[in-house]
Amino acid sequence: MTSATMELLEANPAVTHLWVSRDSARKPVGDVISGDVAREAAAGVIDQLRGLVWRAMAPLWLSAWTSSCRRLPSVLNETLQARAPTP
Secondary structure (H helix, E strand, C coil), rough: CCCHHHHHHHHHCCEEEEEEEEEEEEECCEEEEEEECCCHHHHHHHHHHHHHHHHHHHHHHHHHHHHHHHHHHHHHHHHHHHHCCCC
């Protein structure tokens, strides 16, 4: 994700003083990216970063959602059985 983020930011002329410090963050563990963004371009840069995160995370979210949907009928059945009146 760091490489894709750096490429996105490097390509934008509104971003300056860009640097990355690999493995320097402790909580959460990871890389730190820093730079300056021109005020008038900030909203666009944030939108681009959100899009990058969406493209990276969407397959994981969809996979988790699909797994949940597959399990839904058994969960509903278990719930109904647990709530069924005893004779």
